[in-house]
Amino acid sequence: MAQYRSAPGIRGNVTLLVLAEIGAMSLWFVSAAILPELTREVSLAPWRAGLLSTAVQIGFVLGALVLAVHGTSDRFDPRRVFAICALIAALSTLVLTVLPVGSLSQIVARAITGFCLAGVYPVGMKIAVGWTLRRRGLIVGILVGALTLGSAAPHGLALMGGTDWRVTVILAAGLSAVGAGLVLFMRLGPHHAIASAGFDASALMLAWRSRPVRLAFAGYLCHMWELYAFWAWIAAALAASFHLSGLADPEHAARLVAFFAIALGGAFCVPAGAMADRIGKARVAGGCMALSGAFAIATALSFGGPAWITAAVAILWGIAVIPDSAQFSALVADSAPSDRAGSLMTFQTALGFLLTAFTIQLSPILAQAFGWPIVLAAFGIGPLIGVEAMRRLAHLRRTSPDR
Known part of the structure; x- marks a missing residue:
């Protein structure tokens, strides 16, 4: 400090x-x-x-x-x-x-x-x-x-x-x-930048040509596959689960659990950021995604069962789903030329939020067709794939620290 x-x-x-x-x-x-x-x-x-x-x-x-x-x-x-x-x-x-x-x-x-x-x-x-x-x-x-x-x-x-x-x-x-x-x-x-090169469209090819940047992008997209869909629909999914569990007021309970699941994830962003500075951003991001994907599947498996189990697993999912988020932009900033980093981070954010529009829009439609357990399990696919991208990036940074 x-x-x-x-x-x-x-x-x-x-x-x-x-x-x-x-x-x-x-x-x-x-x-x-x-x-x-x-x-x-x-x-x-x-x-x-x-x-x-x-x-x-x-x-x-x-x-x-x-x-x-x-x-x-x-x-x-x-x-x-x-x-x-x-x-x-x-x-x-x-x-x-x-x-x-x-x-x-x-x-x-x-x-x-x-x-x-x-x-x-x-x-x-x-x-x-x-x-x-x-x-x-x-x-x-x-x-x-x-x-x-x-x-x-x-x-x-x-x-x-x-x-x-x-x-x-x-x-x-x-x-x-x-x-x-x-x-x-x-x-x-005191380190506020008063000037910037702004958005550079020519920099965007680095998102594919530079392997470290490409892996950071891949990890971010896998992370965004679940993050905003989880935040948007976890209360609705929990309400449906709690209704099957027989709770007297499933909507109230779902809102309470959703609030704590999301808020506690925010609290864990601070120690995760400090840990990333010490042991490596890719390692922290990969660990968080492994936990998040596992808890997504666990929440799907617990759906409609004892409400306290579903609530507990959903809260653990909420804790794991967000602490890696900040590290993907930092990984791009670390891996890209300083005069291209801003444009690449803007492009990364744009791609990520476009993906979230797709997952948010489809989630209630798929839930109506196949049920929330299938949708919740599908949320976990992204982060589990992202673990491999972060493993490769961590190895690359360890063997070629200048990249």
């Missing part, structure tokens, strides 16, 4: 950033958290329900590419970019309360939210890494933990909102507005 002590104000400023990140990212899975109430109010087909979450992913991809090509966070104060995007995202979420449930206008509003969140999460990362050089694995882990806690927040807010889904939406929008205000009170770090 020496790097923390050498940068005056890092704790207070990063704390403000973390709180702002949690507030703004609480908007991401609002539609998934309130889905039971929405479907009771208006009968939603599985594909329509999926679109309310998929639209956020598509919006995020478009926003990330537009902001990267424009170089927005390099041209302007990133704190203001973060604040404006968080505030617009809050407003686009708030309008859900007055739009027809499941309508095209609600789907467009969710896409606008996703577009604006591209000015929150990646920009927050840029602000965070300006505070340290040597402990970036740790500090990126802290920000991913904040992202995860924010993603868990809608399930907690839904418990507070009760049967009125509009209360949940208003609370989430309020948290994002508070986050927009908090980020304006922090300072930029």
Whole structure:
């Protein structure tokens, strides 16, 4: 932690950033958290329900590419970019309360939210890494933990909102507005980069030509295969399982378990980041994916059985599913030329979130056709394949440390 002590104000400023990140990212899975109430109010087909979450992913991809090509966070104060995007995202979420449930206008509003969140999460990362050089694995882990806690927040807010889904939406929008205000009170770090080469399309061929970058991309895509689908649909899957188990209030129990599963995963991002700085990013990422894939299959096998077993395994899955996330971008940054790393990380993120749009949209449709156990087991395929990519990358970095 020496790097923390050498940068005056890092704790207070990063704390403000973390709180702002949690507030703004609480908007991401609002539609998934309130889905039971929405479907009771208006009968939603599985594909329509999926679109309310998929639209956020598509919006995020478009926003990330537009902001990267424009170089927005390099041209302007990133704190203001973060604040404006968080505030617009809050407003686009708030309008859900007055739009027809499941309508095209609600789907467009969710896409606008996703577009604006591209000015929150990646920009927050840029602000965070300006505070340290040597402990970036740790500090990126802290920000991913904040992202995860924010993603868990809608399930907690839904418990507070009760049967009125509009209360949940208003609370989430309020948290994002508070986050927009908090980020304006922090300072930029001593290593903040005020200039960047921006998005370089010619760099994208390195994603295939460079073996270390290619393996880092492969691991990230295998990770994203399950991550956002898990976050979006674990509450719905648990509710179905708990109903078969005979629980009196399966939806309430599912939300509670989903909240803890996602939130505890965020808490483990910090020690995982510190461990990655010590023993290697590829080793930590591979270990997390092995556990995550195993718990995905275990959750599928426990489906409909004793509720406490399914809940326990799902929480363990939630703990394992996210701590590796920060390390894939760091692996690209380590393996790519410094003037190409930003473009490659943008491309990596865009590919990953496009994949999540596919898995999120298909999950409820496949669940209706084949059942949630099949879908949950399929979630585990990605990380188990990713283990091999990380094994090869760890071996490559060990035998050729300059690559």
